[in-house]
Amino acid sequence: MPRNTGQFALNELQLSGMNNQDLADLFDRMADLLAIKGEVIYITLAYRRVAESLRDLPEDIHTVQREGRLRQIPGVGKEVEKKIEELLSTGKLAFLERLEQEVPVSLLDLLQVPDVGPKKVALFWKQANINTLPELEQAAREGRLRALPGMGEKSEARVLAGIEAMQRRSRRMLLNTAWSLGESWLEWLRAQPGVSRAEAAGSLRRWKTTIGDIDLVAAASAAAPVMEAFIQHPDVFRVASQGENKSSVELKGGVHIQLWIQSPDRFGSLLQYATGSKEHNVHLRELALKQGLSLSERGLVNAEGREQLAATEEEIYAALGLPYIAPELREERGEIQAALEGRLPRLLEPGDLQAELHAHTLWSDGRNTVEEMAKAARQRGLKTLAITDHSVGLGIAGGLTVEELHQQRVDIQAAQREMGDALHLLHGTEVDIRADGSLDYPDEVLAELDIVIASMHSALRQPKEAATERLIRAISNPHVDMIGHPSGRLLPNREGMDLDWVAVLEAARQHGVALEINANPNRLDLDEVYARRAVEMGIPLSINTDAHSTEQLDQSIYGVSVARRAWASAEQVMSTWTTERFLAWKNRRQE
DNA sequence: GCCGTTTTCGGCCCGACTGTTTTCAGTCG
Numbered sequence: 001m002p003r004n005t006g007q008f009a010l011n012e013l014q015l016s017g018m019n020n021q022d023l024a025d026l027f028d029r030m031a032d033l034l035a036i037k038g039e040v041i042y043i044t045l046a047y048r049r050v051a052e053s054l055r056d057l058p059e060d061i062h063t064v065q066r067e068g069r070l071r072q073i074p075g076v077g078k079e080v081e082k083k084i085e086e087l088l089s090t091g092k093l094a095f096l097e098r099l100e101q102e103v104p105v106s107l108l109d110l111l112q113v114p115d116v117g118p119k120k121v122a123l124f125w126k127q128a129n130i131n132t133l134p135e136l137e138q139a140a141r142e143g144r145l146r147a148l149p150g151m152g153e154k155s156e157a158r159v160l161a162g163i164e165a166m167q168r169r170s171r172r173m174l175l176n177t178a179w180s181l182g183e184s185w186l187e188w189l190r191a192q193p194g195v196s197r198a199e200a201a202g203s204l205r206r207w208k209t210t211i212g213d214i215d216l217v218a219a220a221s222a223a224a225p226v227m228e229a230f231i232q233h234p235d236v237f238r239v240a241s242q243g244e245n246k247s248s249v250e251l252k253g254g255v256h257i258q259l260w261i262q263s264p265d266r267f268g269s270l271l272q273y274a275t276g277s278k279e280h281n282v283h284l285r286e287l288a289l290k291q292g293l294s295l296s297e298r299g300l301v302n303a304e305g306r307e308q309l310a311a312t313e314e315e316i317y318a319a320l321g322l323p324y325i326a327p328e329l330r331e332e333r334g335e336i337q338a339a340l341e342g343r344l345p346r347l348l349e350p351g352d353l354q355a356e357l358h359a360h361t362l363w364s365d366g367r368n369t370v371e372e373m374a375k376a377a378r379q380r381g382l383k384t385l386a387i388t389d390h391s392v393g394l395g396i397a398g399g400l401t402v403e404e405l406h407q408q409r410v411d412i413q414a415a416q417r418e419m420g421d422a423l424h425l426l427h428g429t430e431v432d433i434r435a436d437g438s439l440d441y442p443d444e445v446l447a448e449l450d451i452v453i454a455s456m457h458s459a460l461r462q463p464k465e466a467a468t469e470r471l472i473r474a475i476s477n478p479h480v481d482m483i484g485h486p487s488g489r490l491l492p493n494r495e496g497m498d499l500d501w502v503a504v505l506e507a508a509r510q511h512g513v514a515l516e517i518n519a520n521p522n523r524l525d526l527d528e529v530y531a532r533r534a535v536e537m538g539i540p541l542s543i544n545t546d547a548h549s550t551e552q553l554d555q556s557i558y559g560v561s562v563a564r565r566a567w568a569s570a571e572q573v574m575s576t577w578t579t580e581r582f583l584a585w586k587n588r589r590q591e
Numbered sequence: 592g593c594c595g596t597t598t599t600c601g602g603c604c605c606g607a608c609t610g611t612t613t614t615c616a617g618t619c620g
Contacts, residue, residue, distance in 0.1 A: 042603060046592040077593050115609085117618050150617080154610060202620085215620085241619090243608050248619090258620080260607090273605090278620060285604040290597085296605050 017464070018087060019498070020061050024054035026087065026096065027080075032108050033099045035118035036125070044118075049075035052279065056333055058533035059502045062088060109133040114162040114240070123148055137163050165238070170254040172492045174521040175558050178204050178211035185216060185257065192229055194220045196264050201274035206327045207561030209524050210492050213256040217274045219267035230259050266299055268310035273297035275313075279332035287320055287336065295320075328564040333532075345567045350560050352570040355384035355577060356553060358430065358453055358484060358516065358544030363408050364389035365397040367549040370408075370425075371415045376550035378423045384579045386426035386451045387412055391440035393432045394457055402445050405429065424579040426450035430484055435459040437473025439480070446479035451586070453516065453544075455484030456497065464498040471499060472507045481586055482542055483508070485518040485525040501530050505537055512589045514540040514574055517566075519559025520552070531566035540585070541568060543575045 031047035053074045054061065064070055065088050070081045087093050110121045110133060124130040127148055130139055136159065139145055145156040173181070182200045189198035195218050199205070202215025220226045227247050231239045240248040240256065248258045262270040273281060273296065288295040292303045300308040300319055310316045314324050322339045326347055329335040338344050359373055360366030366373070370387055377385040389408070390399035400408060409427050416425045428451030432440040439446065439454060446452050454474045462470065474480055486504070487496025508515055515534055518525050526534065526541070534541060543559035545552050556575075563573055570576045574585070 040592090043592050045603080049593080075593065079592060115618060119617055150611065152611060158609085213620095241608055246607055246620095248608090274620080276620075278604095281620090282604055289604075294605075298606075 017062075018091065020054045020057050023061055023084065023087060024051040026093070027051035027054065029108070030096055030099060032111055032118070033096075033103045033105075036107055036111070036121050037099070037103050038118075038122055046075060046080075050080050052332075056331075056529060058529050060500060063502060104131045106132045110136055113159065113166055115158050116162060123150070133163070161238070165240075165250060165254075168250075168254045169256075172210040172212050173255070174210060174491060175207065175524070175561070176521040176555070178214060181255065182214050182216070185214070188233070189216065189218050189226075189230075189259075192218075192220075192226050194222050195226055196220065197267055199271055201260070201271060202258075202276060205275050206277065206330060207558075207565060209528065209562070213258060215258050215260075215274050217260045217262075217267070217270050219264040219270075220261050221263065223261035223263075226261055227259070260297065262297065265309045265311050266297075268312040268315050269295070269299045270297045272310075272313045272316045275327050275330065277331050280330040280335070283332055283336050284320065287322075291320065293319070326564065328561060329567065331565070345569050347564045348560060348568050348570045348573050348576070350557055352573070352576040353543065353556055353560070354382055355386075355575045355579070355582065356382055356545060356547070356556070357384070357386040357426070357428075357451060357482070357542050357575065357582075358388050358518075359385060359547045359553070360389050360430075361387055363387075363404065363411070364394075364399055365548060370411050371418060372550055373547070373553075374415045374419050374423055374425060376553055378419065380553055382423065382553075384424045384426065384582065386428045388428040388430045388451065388453050391429055391431040393434065393440040397457075399432070399440070400429075402441065405441075405445065426579070426582075428452060430455050431480075432457055433470065433474040435462070435470065437470035439474060439477060443477070443479055446477075449479075450583070451481050452479050453482045453484040454480045456488050460488045460497050462497065464500060467497045468500040468503055471497075471504055475504070475507045475511050475513050478511075480511075480513055481589075482514040482516055484516045484544070484546070485520075485523050486515055486530075487525050487527065489523065489525050489527075491522050491524065496525060496527070501533070505530065505533055505539065508534070508539050509537050514542050516542050516544050517559045517562045519543055519545045519555045519557070519562075521555065521558050524558060524562050526562070528562050528565040531562060531568065535566055535568045535572050538572075540574045541566075541572060543573055 027047050028051040031044045034047065035044045057073065065085060070076055070084055083093055083095060107121050107125055110116055124136060128139060128144060130136050140156050140160040145151050145159060146153050182204050186198050186200060189195055197219040199217055201217045203211050204214060218226060223244055231242055231247055231249055235251050236249045237252045238250040240250055245262060246260050248256060250256050260270055260274050285295045294301045299310055308319060317324050323344060325335050325339050356377055361368060361370050361373055374385055390397040392399045392401045412425050412427050428449050430453045433454050433456045434440060475483060487499065489496030515526050517531060531541060541563060543556055543563055545555045547553045574582060
């Protein structure tokens with residue numbers, strides 16, 4: 001569905017305070033309007049870069065501005081600095097208001113139509129007086145677009161098909177949904193004659209939090225028959241584009257899949273190219289140019305025009321004088337500079353995990369017994385499992401009274417005897433953080449437990465100041481070991497709490513409290529941007545599945561991906577620690 | 592509009608695909 005529709009509510013933003021995301025959206029909006037207006041491409045690119053930087057910024061833009069560090073943000077120069085300052089101090093921007101006078105904002109909806117870009121929007125607007133999406137659709141149906149310069153019957157049909165596809169298009173997929181769809185297509189691809197390799201690429205391979213389209217790459221001696229089979233696949237609803245090396249289809253459910261094919265000796269450059277991100281690739285190509293090389297999905301070409309093919313990604317990075325960069329890092333967040341300087345982190349691996357510190361059972365809203373969870377954890381090679389059911393105040397989740405909590409200990413001890421040395425069970429709680437920041441069990445009860453995770457489950461719409469104060473109060477409780485799903489967001493739609501993250505992270509550091517990376521694909525919370533800041537600050541992270549059933553213990557992989565995207569090493573993730581080390585950490589904190 | 596281990600001004604990634612074009616513009620990733 002189109003974003004950026006209609007008038008942006010600047011007044012409301014001014015009242016509620018503009019956050020980084022709001023600001024980023026405004027810069028994207030300016031880039032779109034400037035592009036339609038016909039501004040030089042590099043100016044619109046500059047605005048987009050600023051938007052991207054603002055989204056990656058782990059601290060509040062107000063703080064950066066107060067401390068006079070705006071110019072340190074990548075892509076922010078003299079002009080953009082002035083614009084940000086005007087926006088933050090007045091909640092308005094004269095430049096944007098003028099732009100919105102010149103270019104009808106309803107044109108932004110047209111930009112969302114596939115295959116319609118700024119040039120075509122300008123054409124429709126200036127030469128056919130089309131201002132809105134319904135007007136565009138009507139003009140296409142009446143055959144009025146084909147007469148425009150550079151347009152024809154096919155282009156007109158394409159616009160109409162694009163509008164219809166847009167209405168069908170599903171929202172962004174959760175990571176697990178995207179992976180299971182991607183895996184089934186990879187299995188199909190690998191079974192095709194002539195295909196020697198097939199891999200996921202794009203945001204899926206980078207393990208982005210949510211996935212729009214699925215990108216796949218394959219190596220085949222002859223691409224044509226594979227492409228033909230791809231577009232003929234029974235699940236394909238519509239072929240969006242079709243070529244020898246690249247095709248794109250829409251599935252019946254509205255999901256788009258893109259497939260690239262090259263010969264096996266070019267597979268490395270293809271996989272590297274299709275994995276992105278776009279910004280990472282742009283930087284890499286600039287780096288190549290400085291070394292007299294031209295980089296594309298086809299490989300490297302030197303100044304004499306001689307090709308250097310790459311069957312593996314490693315060869316591409318090596319040819320540019322770089323160590324291998326993991327896909328999760330390829331977001332143009334300093335990874336190329338770090339690679340050049342030899343200071344890429346040794347990333348956490350899935351096999352490093354040996355503790356699950358957040359799990360539920362039948363005692364509250366889980367679906368399995370303590371013993372079943374313990375056996376499932378042992379089967380997965382874990383050495384530590386913490387049973388952390390909900391606290392009494394969370395009635396809807398069957399939270400435990402203090403008495404039930406005591407009874408549960410007996411149950412856990414029984415399961416521990418059953419497990420022997422194979423698995424250490426910890427008795428903990430996921431205690432609810434009430435709206436005022438107090439906890440749902442008395443301190444003396446919390447003191448008896450092996451691990452205390454404190455989480456917010458209700459009153460998630462508090463204003464920023466109250467929410468921050470609430471969370472910091474919980475962090476300050478000496479019995480709290482960890483904060484569970486810190487923002488409370490639910491992907492893909494419900495945003496998390498509006499928090500002053502700098503203050504929250506600083507409190508966690510001061511009090512030695514760990515932060516959870518909740519591995520549930522609906523949460524992935526702590527967000528990677530703040531997780532990376534936490535890593536830099538030396539705050540321990542914990543990858544927790546928050547499993548409510550034995551099968552959900554398998555979801556830790558999604559938490560690992562967040563930690564990797566946050567540049568975390570195994571050492572910084574307490575889920576890799578032994579039970580003894582965890583208990584030592586807990587005890588040291590309490591001295 | 593930003594930016595500088597070849598630059599403070601002149602650059603700013605690269606190719607596939609589509610459809611409209613007789614050689615290229617627009618869009619996309």
